[in-house]
Amino acid sequence: MRSIKIYALIVLLTILASCFHQTKVKSAPSPNPSSSPLSGKEKEIKTEPPGKTAAQIVPNPAIIAEEIKQQMEEEKALAAEEIQIKENEEVASLFEEILNLCQEAQTAWERDQLDEALSILDRAYGLLLKTNIAAESPLIQEKNNLRLLIAQKIQQISASRLVVVGDNHRTIPLEENEEVLAEIRSFQTKERKAFEEAYQRSGFYREMILEELRQAGLPEELVWLPLIESFYKVKALSRAQALGLWQFIASTGYRFGLKRDRWIDERMDPIKSTRAAVRYLSELHDLFGDWSTALAAYNCGEIKVQNVIRTQKVNYLDNFWDLYRRLPHETARFVPRFIAAVLIIKNPEKYGFNLPEPYPSLKWETVRISRPVKLSALAKAMEIDPAELSFLNPELRHDGTPNYPYDLKVPVGTAEKVLLAIQNLPQWIPPEPVIHIVKPGETLSAIARRYRTTVEVLVRLNNIKNPRLIRPGQRIRISG
DSSP: OHHHHHHHHHHHHHHHHHHHHHHHHHHSOOOOTTSOOOOHHHHHHHHSOSSSOHHHHSOOHHHHHHHHHHHHHHHHHHHHHHHHHHHHHHHHHHHHHHHHHHHHHHHHHHTTOHHHHHHHHHHHHHHHHTOOOOTTOTTHHHHHHHHHHHHHHHHHHHHHTTBOOOGGGSSOOOOOOHHHHHHHHHHHTTTHHHHHHHHHHGGGTHHHHHHHHHHHTOOGGGGGHHHHHHTTOTTOBOTTOOBTTTTBOHHHHHHTTOOBSSSBBGGGOHHHHHHHHHHHHHHHHHHHSSHHHHHHHHHHOHHHHHHHHHTSSSSSBSOHHHHHTTSOHHHHHHHHHHHHHHHHHHOTGGGTOOOOOOOOOOOOEEEEEOSOOBHHHHHHHHTSOHHHHHHHOTTBTTSBOOSSOEEEEEOTTOHHHHHHHHHTSOOOOOOOOEEEEOOTTOOHHHHHHHTTOOHHHHHHHHTOSOTTOOOTTOEEEEOO
16 A cells, blocks of 8 residues: 555656646747847746746645655554554453453462462463553553562462461461460560550550551451560661561562652551551461461561471471471561560460550641641741651651642641641751761761761661671761
């Protein structure tokens, strides 16, 4: 089709050129020997016909060629658009078929037909590989989502071969064995004060956490998991750079939707981090089938636990305590510490505790603001303690609101006052961070004192694994 149009264009241009040449010949004057010779300029004047010139009478071949070319391009674009629409419809139909296969696999899995479920997922993934989608296509995200869905289901079904779900798949078994008793003794002695203070702090967040657990259908005993993870400190930071009540590392936090930028770190947001933890715990329980193993995986990661299970003489998990001694030391202590804490809280008198009254749960109002302001300046305008605003909004990294819409938590009854005060406050921008080059003999504590910050902040900002090991020439980022 394209070659025919090009041939027609060439023929048309040839005819037009011929017509133009003939018009010029007809308009030229007849030779007259008797007449006196005229100059070239006079000849050109005499050969012009009255009215319109020849160039105006005969259409310009270049203009016609451009119009034909434009028409051909429009037709080509229209044809390409029609092809794209047809391809998108075919891809959408294929995606629908893949989703149906995933549902079939789920049904087969629920019937304990594991091989059949995996076979169906293999077919679904084979169909997905056949879809060729351009990177700029609006369907590319849906393809990626389907790839992730299939991968997750394959992982869950494969992992279910490794576990035997017993009576503890709905409840957490609180076995009082020697390992648990050792952790109880630790809480009774050297960790007693920290334990009681953590129990007291739990009052701030316990009602909120219990509500999230109930909505997800998870055991209520999990409300005490932050006591083991962080002693209920929203800004607790571990050596592994895990942060917040639920001790998320950055990558796992990102995986479960916790935002982290120049202004905020939602791992320190009690509500958002709790919802992320509930999702993670649900996924781990689906993966392993019992809560003891799920809790171990929460501490050290599901891949490490799966690898330990595979190294056993049998390729399934019959009892968590068979797995316990093969786990890393910190993880091995994590589960008995959790069980010990729950046993103490359920029956404090039995273990020699007189637990303090928990703090009352936090109450607040929410105000949507869209401009950056310093919390200390806002608190001063409201005539309240700046620490109160900071405590209600621990995810704000610099005690200042971001330069985009943000839901600020404020004391109950102060929402209108906050909105009025913000209008008169100057816009605040956090200072850019400073880079310090470590000199020979310098320590992290000395650097922290110099810049009026803390070792904990420097460790978090720079992902330092061992605060005692910094080397000359190392670049240390100092928060503004």
